[in-house]
Amino acid sequence: MAAPIQYFELPNFTFEDGTTLPVAKLAYLDINPSGSKVALIPTCFRGKLHATLTFATGALRDYRIIVVALFGNGESSSPSNHEGATPFPKLLDYRDCVRAQHELLTKNLGVQTIDLMAGFSMAGQCTYYWAATHPDMVRNAVMICSSARTSKHNRQFLEGPRAALENSVDYAGGDGGAAAATMGKHEAPRGVHAFAKAYSAWLTSADWFEQELWRDLGYASYEEWDTDSTGPRYAGWYPNDLLAKLRMWQRGDVTVCDPSAAPSSSSDSTAVADTLSKIKARVLLMPSRTDQYFRWEASERELKYLQRGTLVVIPSVWGHLAGSGISPTDVAWMDQQIHKFIQEA
Amino acid sequence: MAAPIQYFELPNFTFEDGTTLPVAKLAYLDINPSGSKVALIPTCFRGKLHATLTFATGALRDYRIIVVALFGNGESSSPSNHEGATPFPKLLDYRDCVRAQHELLTKNLGVQTIDLMAGFSMAGQCTYYWAATHPDMVRNAVMICSSARTSKHNRQFLEGPRAALENSVDYAGGDGGAAAATMGKHEAPRGVHAFAKAYSAWLTSADWFEQELWRDLGYASYEEWDTDSTGPRYAGWYPNDLLAKLRMWQRGDVTVCDPSAAPSSSSDSTAVADTLSKIKARVLLMPSRTDQYFRWEASERELKYLQRGTLVVIPSVWGHLAGSGISPTDVAWMDQQIHKFIQEA
Numbered sequence: 001m002a003a004p005i006q007y008f009e010l011p012n013f014t015f016e017d018g019t020t021l022p023v024a025k026l027a028y029l030d031i032n033p034s035g036s037k038v039a040l041i042p043t044c045f046r047g048k049l050h051a052t053l054t055f056a057t058g059a060l061r062d063y064r065i066i067v068v069a070l071f072g073n074g075e076s077s078s079p080s081n082h083e084g085a086t087p088f089p090k091l092l093d094y095r096d097c098v099r100a101q102h103e104l105l106t107k108n109l110g111v112q113t114i115d116l117m118a119g120f121s122m123a124g125q126c127t128y129y130w131a132a133t134h135p136d137m138v139r140n141a142v143m144i145c146s147s148a149r150t151s152k153h154n155r156q157f158l159e160g161p162r163a164a165l166e167n168s169v170d171y172a173g174g175d176g177g178a179a180a181a182t183m184g185k186h187e188a189p190r191g192v193h194a195f196a197k198a199y200s201a202w203l204t205s206a207d208w209f210e211q212e213l214w215r216d217l218g219y220a221s222y223e224e225w226d227t228d229s230t231g232p233r234y235a236g237w238y239p240n241d242l243l244a245k246l247r248m249w250q251r252g253d254v255t256v257c258d259p260s261a262a263p264s265s266s267s268d269s270t271a272v273a274d275t276l277s278k279i280k281a282r283v284l285l286m287p288s289r290t291d292q293y294f295r296w297e298a299s300e301r302e303l304k305y306l307q308r309g310t311l312v313v314i315p316s317v318w319g320h321l322a323g324s325g326i327s328p329t330d331v332a333w334m335d336q337q338i339h340k341f342i343q344e345a
Numbered sequence: 346m347a348a349p350i351q352y353f354e355l356p357n358f359t360f361e362d363g364t365t366l367p368v369a370k371l372a373y374l375d376i377n378p379s380g381s382k383v384a385l386i387p388t389c390f391r392g393k394l395h396a397t398l399t400f401a402t403g404a405l406r407d408y409r410i411i412v413v414a415l416f417g418n419g420e421s422s423s424p425s426n427h428e429g430a431t432p433f434p435k436l437l438d439y440r441d442c443v444r445a446q447h448e449l450l451t452k453n454l455g456v457q458t459i460d461l462m463a464g465f466s467m468a469g470q471c472t473y474y475w476a477a478t479h480p481d482m483v484r485n486a487v488m489i490c491s492s493a494r495t496s497k498h499n500r501q502f503l504e505g506p507r508a509a510l511e512n513s514v515d516y517a518g519g520d521g522g523a524a525a526a527t528m529g530k531h532e533a534p535r536g537v538h539a540f541a542k543a544y545s546a547w548l549t550s551a552d553w554f555e556q557e558l559w560r561d562l563g564y565a566s567y568e569e570w571d572t573d574s575t576g577p578r579y580a581g582w583y584p585n586d587l588l589a590k591l592r593m594w595q596r597g598d599v600t601v602c603d604p605s606a607a608p609s610s611s612s613d614s615t616a617v618a619d620t621l622s623k624i625k626a627r628v629l630l631m632p633s634r635t636d637q638y639f640r641w642e643a644s645e646r647e648l649k650y651l652q653r654g655t656l657v658v659i660p661s662v663w664g665h666l667a668g669s670g671i672s673p674t675d676v677a678w679m680d681q682q683i684h685k686f687i688q689e690a
Contacts, residue, residue, distance in 0.1 A: 198509055
């Protein structure tokens with residue numbers, strides 16, 4: 001039976017952008033609460049709690065696994081579930097997520113040590129922020145198809161879906177979007193469809209298309225896959241939630257966690273080196289060989305700066321989605337790597 | 346002094362989609378008309394005649410070079426310059442371009458043999474169509490960052506800009522786009538901007554972003570490059586021209602030129618093998634090492650089927666744009682390869 005979604009309320013929670021909400025809310029799962037060790041796993045960009053890959057029946061079967069929803073995912077505090085007079089924060093920041101999750105663990109769940117934190121994609125970035133801000137609390141960290149800083153290439157790819165949605169006839173219609181942005185539950189099916197179209201070729205890989213692996217997902221044809229994955233598969237996702245998460249992702253940069261790091265600039269990897277070198281956790285970097293935006297080459301560069309880092313590249317043609325849990329072969333491979341990583345501790 | 350744009354009129358021209366226009370028009374340049382050999386170079390996706398890379402001062406300096414605009418580029422017959430009662434064709438096809446260009450060469454310019462045809466991107470696809478439909482007329486062909494059939498990955502990437510534009514507030518506004526599509530000169534700045542955003546991260550490469558090569562183009566910052574390349578750089582491009590060209594590209598498949606080829610289907614490369622094996626021209630395939638959608642791996646597969654093919658991979662981080670002429674180093678490298686290719690004939 002799936003663990004039920006629980007909610008933790010944080011009164012008068014102040015976000016990095018300066019907004020204080022009377023109550024911020026974290027949604028989470030507490031899987032195997034009697035487990036002797038603790039794992040923390042945040043949700044990814046388009047991730048809901050119950051769809052998150054947890055390794056709960058594999059490498060983490062003895063762990064108490066806390067799966068926690070990032071702000072903006074529609075389960076934790078998000079534009080779409082926001083109520084009250086105070087407007088929802090204009091910008092979300094991974095530091096907001098880390099601070100709220102820290103409260104959840106230490107004040108609500110009695111957890112003082114995270115034996116293992118794992119995160120895919122945006123959740124991997126959140127994991128980096130955790131390891132950088134709480135070096136003594138995070139013992140082991142697994143970053144799956146992720147990066148310490150969002151590359152300019154990644155940021156620019158995200159400009160596509162963002163612009164497609166923000167300029168769409170049903171999101172921006174009428175008032176140039178000013179009203180839409182303040183209406184959390186505002187729907188825009190054509191805008192979300194355009195968003196999905198602009199996103200879809202990035203998710204997997206050229207090889208994935210070449211090998212027609214939509215068949216592995218049960219689609220008889222390319223057209224059937226395209227129609228479903230840029231339509232019904234976005235059911236339940238509100239434009240302003242997608243945009244809030246996307247902006248947090250675009251601004252992802254772990255060096256903001258380290259006030260003493262060299263000034264952060266895109267042309268300067270010194271700041272990243274500074275920040276990563278202070279991380280005490282053992283780190284397993286697990287990029288995918290064919291990821292088009294969280295590239296393994298970036299993980300390889302990060303590895304140099306980590307005190308106790310290991311890099312293994314998922315040998316997959318599923319691109320970024322290799323880390324999502326959609327491909328059973330890749331899940332088994334990752335599970336084995338995490339198992340080994342834990343054994344070698 | 347730049348060669349002037351000339352126009353060739355084709356009365357009662359019937360397009361593959363069944364539309365007959367009273368007059369179709371080809372725009373072209375006739376560079377060095379007294380040259381002893383003839384080269385034909387079509388424009389690319391977002392290509393205008395005078396911006397087309399011709400190698401006229403290098404490898405092709407002794408050639409008469411005919412640069413010809415594809416239908417839909419705004420210079421040859423296009424939605425944006427269409428007039429009269431007959432609606433512009435719903436679909437363009439490379440075969441329309443080839444047939445019209447054949448008329449131009451044989452009936453207007455007195456050309457019976459194309460010593461060398463070269464094309465970048467969509468123009469490379471047009472070159473494939475030429476070589477397949479006129480095997481005795483095309484002697485040498487150079488395909489730069491292109492492919493014989495548009496891959497599903499490429500097609501899906503194009504769905505992003507297409508959907509961004511078609512669902513935009515100023516293209517689709519009011520009547521769901523039905524009217525916009527019939528108004529050739531209809532403008533939609535927000536839609537074109539969203540199109541440009543969804544296109545922009547594909548054009549170069551992750552390495553290009555990593556190395557901040559916008560500086561080579563004179564931009565001081567990423568933001569400055571982004572603003573210009575997704576705004577002012579699209580000046581003069583009408584939504585319906587972009588969409589007409591894009592649809593032709595998405596449907597690119599040289600096997601349609603070969604009625605006896607095995608039935609074409611995405612899962613079957615037999616048809617491509619059949620068609621390519623009948624091409625008599627010497628062929629130089631010149632993909633870019635970092636092209637994200639016209640990948641060198643696809644060119645490598647095509648090479649196997651060509652009777653007289655050669656493959657050289659542009660060692661560039663400019664991605665697809667390596668073949669566009671934007672990078673002087675890449676232009677010099679390609680010029681040298683074409684020179685060698687001609688010498689070895």
